[in-house]
Amino acid sequence: MSCRFSTRLMNICIASFCKARKLVQAEAVLVDGIRLGCLPDAVTYNTLINAYCCCVGLDEGYSIIYRMREAGVNPDVITYNSLIAGAAQHCQPLRSLDLFEEMLQAGITPDSWSYNILMHCLFKSGYPEDAYKIFLDMTSKNITPSPTTYNTLINGLCKHRKESNALRLFRNLQRMNFPMELVAYNTMIDGLCKSGKLNDARKILKELGETSLVPDTITYTTVMKCCFRYGKVEQGLEIFSSMIDNGHTSDxxxxxxxxxxxxxxxxxxxxxxxxxxxxxxxxxxxxxxxxxxxxxxxxxxxxxxxxxxxxxxxxRGLESDEYTFSILVDGLCKIGSIDAAEKLLHLMEMRGLDSNLVAYNCLIDGLCKFGEVDMAIKLLNSMKWKDSFAYTSLVHGLCKVRRFQMASRFLLNGLKGGTNVLTSAQRAVISGLRRFGFKRDARKLRSAIHVARLLQ
The missing domain is CATH 1.25.40 (Serine Threonine Protein Phosphatase 5, Tetratricopeptide repeat)
Known part of the structure; x- marks a missing residue:
């Protein structure tokens, strides 16, 4: 004998375990519930489908449908919405379309969320034209688009560099007096900023200020970052001041x-x-x-x-990372505390961050600037990975102490290994070799550089 309250309680327990990604315990609750006479309903299985799609995979989520039918529970629109969302999460657009078609064949009428999720999947997977066709199909079947529908469209169009189309849609919605949400304004502003249309973005921001909606931190930060990106520093600082003046100081x-x-x-x-x-x-x-x-x-x-x-x-329990060590090593090198920088580098290695190329480069640069080129050579040879900055710093350091032939060898080693050493370092070595009478070596080096460029 089933009890509605018991089924509801079982569903709450299953949902709690699913939210905690404890699917084994969720299944155990279902088994115990059935044994006690508490029969599962569509909510039970839809909860499991959503959890399996999110935590395991789409196929595992789809397999729940067979269990539903065996239990005499018919899949509903929420069942397929969850599966289509699972396909979107795993970027499987063809599978999402198949699931949508299967839902139609089963006689289940899709709702606005079915279309929203499908459009999101197609946008996310790189099919903006197909996503827009889904929107047209939705309107042709007299399913009223929700604010989420238009937010999905605006966001998808902006992500695919179709800001003009997104802005046209945005303006049409304004003319129709459609109740716009803040997320639509934020998405439109972000899309315009990323495409370099700063004036249009600031115009939308101004229009937002004339509505009943209140701009949030995301709104201000988006425009501010855009100003900085395109060199409008003072405008960006004005936006930041406005944000602080309006009480957005928690982020x-x-x-x-x-x-x-x-x-x-x-x-x-x-x-x-x-x-x-x-x-x-x-x-x-x-x-x-x-x-x-x-x-x-x-x-x-x-x-x-x-x-x-x-x-x-x-x-506070926040572990220092590679960026932290790089900053400190560079700071110590700049004030001449090379020994302290080396000790910090050893501490970094003890913490398993020995692949921090930036920190090694900073120390090599510091050693060379203070004339410790032999130590810099030793450090470079001990590095697992080397880039153009490491070789360039060392070559400049060797030129500084007039060891041009040694600089030439490291320059050639870098070029042979496919590392681009800066042109300024190449010129410094060639000029030094000529100035100190190694003209033949200078010619050989120039030829080797030319060959390396051709091979690259």
């Missing part, structure tokens, strides 16, 4: 974006002021933010504060 990402931009522009004092404002606002710092602040202190030459931040970060 660490905009602060880090502004601090990073100011550091790249050499505006250290303004970056410090922004960092102080961020800390004062009580924002919970993440690893990326700590790295940004550590980089700021290194740029200021304040290594003590940088290491204090490193300690604070690790005390």
């Amino acid at each position: 660490v990402f905009p602060y880090c974006t502004v601090i990073s931009m100011l550091l790249k522009k050499g505006r250290i004092k303004e970056a410090s002021t922004c960092a102080a404002s961020m800390i004062k606002s009580g924002i919970q710092l993440d690893k990326a933010c700590y790295n940004t602040l550590i980089y700021l202190h290194c740029k200021e030459g304040n290594l003590d504060s940088a290491f204090q931040l490193l300690s604070a970060m690790e005390q």
Whole structure:
């Protein structure tokens, strides 16, 4: 004998286990429920289908349909929506279309979510034209598009570089007085920004301010990043100020974006002021933010504060990564603390980050700048991977101490290994060889460089 309340309770338990990705326990609840006379319904099996599609695979999710039918439970529109969503998650557009067709053949009428999920799958898989055909099919069957439908269309068109089509759709919806959601504005602004249409993006932002909708952090950050990307630094800072003035101070990402931009522009004092404002606002710092602040202190030459931040970060359970070590090694090298940089590099290796190419390059560059080229050579030879920066730094360092023949050998080794050494380093070696009477070696090196370029 089944009990509706018992079935509902069983479904809640199954959903809880599925949410925790504990499918074995969810299946155990189903078995126990059936044994106690609590019969599963469509909700039970749809919950399992969604969980299997998300956690295991589409085929495993589809196999639940056979169990449904054996139990006398017919699949419904939610069943197929879950399966189509599973196909979208695994980027299987043909499978999603097959499932949609199977749903129609089974006499199940698709709803707006069926079309939304199918359009999302096709956009995600790189078929924007087919996704738009699905939208036209939806309207031809008098299924009313929801705000999510239009958000999916605008987002998909923008992702496939069809911003003009997306903007045309956006304007049509405005003319029809369709209730636009904030996500539609954010998506449209983001698409215009990525295509370089900054003026159009700012116009949409202004229109958003004239509606009852309130711009959020995503809105402001999107436009701000676009301004920075296209060199409109002051406009970007104005957007940031507007965001702060409107009370959007809970997100660490905009602060880090502004601090990073100011550091790249050499505006250290303004970056410090922004960092102080961020800390004062009580924002919970993440690893990326700590790295940004550590980089700021290194740029200021304040290594003590940088290491204090490193300690604070690790005390909070945030492990330092390759970027953290690279910043600190570079900072130590720039103030001449080569021994401390080497010790830090050894600590990095002990933590299993021995493949951190940037940190090794920073130390090689530091060693060469302070005349320790033999140590730089030894370090380069010990590296598993070498890039053009490592070879270029070493070649320049050897030229600085007038060891041009040695520089020539490392230059040739780099070129033979397929590594592009900067042209400035090549010219420095050739010029040095000629100046000190090694004209024959200079000619051989020029020929070897020419051959290497042809082979590349």
